Amino acid sequence: KNEVEQSPQNLTAQEGEFITINCSYSVGISALHWLQQHPGGGIVSLFMLSSGKKKHGRLIATINIQEKHSSLHITASHPRDSAVYICAPETSGSRLTFGEGTQLTVNP
Amino acid sequence: NAGVTQTPKFRVLKTGQSMTLLCAQDMNHEYMYWYRQDPGMGLRLIHYSVGEGTTAKGEVPDGYNVSRLKKQNFLLGLESAAPSQTSVYFCASSYRLVQYFGPGTRLTVT
Numbered sequence: 001k002n003e004v005e006q007s008p009q010n011l012t013a014q015e016g017e018f019i020t021i022n023c024s025y026s027v028g029i030s031a032l033h034w035l036q037q038h039p040g041g042g043i044v045s046l047f048m049l050s051s052g053k054k055k056h057g058r059l060i061a062t063i064n065i066q067e068k069h070s071s072l073h074i075t076a077s078h079p080r081d082s083a084v085y086i087c088a089p090e091t092s093g094s095r096l097t098f099g100e101g102t103q104l105t106v107n108p
Numbered sequence: 109n110a111g112v113t114q115t116p117k118f119r120v121l122k123t124g125q126s127m128t129l130l131c132a133q134d135m136n137h138e139y140m141y142w143y144r145q146d147p148g149m150g151l152r153l154i155h156y157s158v159g160e161g162t163t164a165k166g167e168v169p170d171g172y173n174v175s176r177l178k179k180q181n182f183l184l185g186l187e188s189a190a191p192s193q194t195s196v197y198f199c200a201s202s203y204r205l206v207q208y209f210g211p212g213t214r215l216t217v218t
Binding site: 004031033035041042043044045048086088090094095096097098099100101 | 139148149150151152153156158166196198200202205206207208209211212
């Protein structure tokens with residue numbers, strides 16, 4: 001069993017829909033990161049959180065440490081949100097363990 | 109600032125050849141990392157460094173060596189390339205737990 005499980009693996013939505021991507025992990029963590037990988041391959045960090053909830057624009061990330069679960073929400077989705085979203089729990093020493101990613105496609 | 113840069117962007121090697129991938133960052137970050145990304149798998153850590161002159165093994169270090177002689181540079185070496193090392197390689201540096209990624213190097217070993 002992978003240490004990090006993301007669901008769904010693939011997600012297709014219509015523009016404007018509310019999107020949720022889930023991440024469950026089995027390792028002990030100090031924080032959890034959400035990353036976005038663009039169609040061209042570039043990777044950017046979206047959030048780093050260790051408790052509760054964070055919001056940046058239309059993106060919201062939540063984490064429940066006791067349940068070892070995190071979610072990434074996108075409100076009012078747009079075609080430019082199409083990308084791979086990666087969950088990455090952080091273990092000791094600033095090391096990340098990566099999920100396989102969720103491929104999101106938002107159609108106009 | 110250029111952020112994190114990687115050289116080269118693409119490379120094709122024959123089995124047994126050697127090469128060095130260069131990662132450079134101009135943000136004065138202490139931590140640097142080398143990852144590989146393969147289809148159907150998440151990013152996997154090859155080696156990392158917590159500061160100039162220090163390196164440590166990650167999850168998949170076999171077949172790779174690294175050096176961090178200068179704080180801004182982190183080199184990944186393949187001494188004798190194998191087809192199993194065909195992958196996309198990403199370098200990253202981190203500050204206050206946020207990782208900044210380079211654009212990647214696509215390596216094919218034939």
